[in-house]
Amino acid sequence: MSRKFNPIIQVENDGFKLPEPVGSWSEKKYSLMGGYCEIFNAGIKNKFTNRVYVDLFAGAEYVPIKGKNKILKSSALISLSIPTPFTKYIFCEMEQEKISALEIRARREHPEKDILFMQGDSNEIVTNVIEEIRKLGSSTISFCFVDPFSLNLHFETIEKISKVGKVDFLILLALMMNANRNLHNFITEESKVIDLYIKKADWRDSFKKGETRKEEFIKFIADTYDENMKKLGYKVKNEGLKPKVDADEYNLSLYYLAFYSKNPLGNKFFSEIQKYHIDQQTLF
Ligand SMILES: C[S@@+](CC[C@H](N)C(=O)[O-])C[C@H]1O[C@@H](n2cnc3c(N)ncnc32)[C@H](O)[C@@H]1O
Structure with a gap:
């Protein structure tokens, strides 16, 4: 497969808000999400009037790479830079300063595009996101990128968006970054983090009864996530659609990027992107 678009796009510091530097492993994330944005739009542009990109954890969109003295465009600006663009963009971000910087950058570089900026907690403003997609009518397909630190x-946020129509998801499951380290906190009855993450209030039972060992916590959450997506009609037979991203320099696994589509074509596109963008891919 020969594709021309390179999602790794270096930029100059423009003086607006920059987030904390991220590790160079983020480039894998940008390659996969940007690659999918491109193949998705090129592949279906004649089939749907509206192609919507939703970024639930958008950030400020210029991001310094640790130890590399370079700044890259991150997810939202990558999605705007693809050769066959989406017809509508919805960017959500909790921090006012970041979404303001994103708006300046996106409007400056893409004044002609239809972009909505929503400030707030994505778990709450998801209803506004859905309303905007619904307005577009039946010839609509969306790609939702979900990139939380933690x-x-x-899960209800994903469920709500999935019910709006045809939606593919790429979800960063921050399991190794967050879940493993904090199991002792999550297992206490006061913590609702996992209950909400997998929409399952009785998840502790399996650990308490000894059916699942603490060492299997990550696998347990990842499997439950797949089960939840299956119940929503997503095809998750192909485990190869959950690449693991490692911080090679620390010999450490960080997170999974889990891809979900109801359409076999979506799964085929994502498999192609993995082969093309990631040479050595560790599969879940
Ligand atoms: C890992 S960064 C993602 C940045 C960007 N997507 C990228 O490609 O690098 C996560 C972003 O989500 C924002 N955030 C955290 N919790 C959020 C929430 N509940 N709703 C919306 N944004 C949130 C943070 O401020 C941060 O900018």
Whole structure:
């Protein structure tokens, strides 16, 4: 497969808000999400009038790479830069300063595009996101990129968006970054983090009864996530659609990027992107 678009796009510091630097492993994330944005739009542009990109954890969109003295465009600006663009963009971000910087950058570089900026907790403003997609009518398909640092993503948020129509998801499951380290906190009855993350209030039972060992916590959450997506009609037979992203320099696994589509074509596109963008891919 020969594709021309390179999602790794270096930029100059423009003086607006920059987030904390991220590790160079983020480039894998940008390659996969950007690659999918491109193949998705190129592949279905004649089939749907409306193609919507939703970024629930958008950030400020210029991001410094640790130790590399370079700044890259991150997810929302990558999605705007693809050769066959989406017809509508919805960017959500909790921090006012970040969404303001994103708006300046996106409007400056893409004045002609239809972009909505929503400030707030994605788990709450998801109803506004859905309303905007619904307005577009039946010839609509969406790609939703979900990129949280932690486990503050409610499964209900994904469920609500999935019910709006045809939606593919790429979800960063921050399991190794967050879940493993905090199991002792999550297991206490006061913590609702996992209950909300997998929409399952009785998840502790399996650990208490000894059916699942603490060492299997990550696998347990990842499997439950797949089960939840299956119940929503997503095809998750192909486990190869959950690449693991490692911080090679620390010999450490960080997170899974889990792809979900109801359409076999979506799964085929994502498999192609993995082969093309990631040479050595560790599969879940
Ligand atoms: C890992 S960064 C993602 C940045 C960007 N997507 C990228 O490609 O690098 C997560 C972002 O989500 C924001 N955030 C955290 N919790 C949020 C929430 N509940 N709703 C919306 N945004 C949130 C943070 O401020 C941060 O900018």
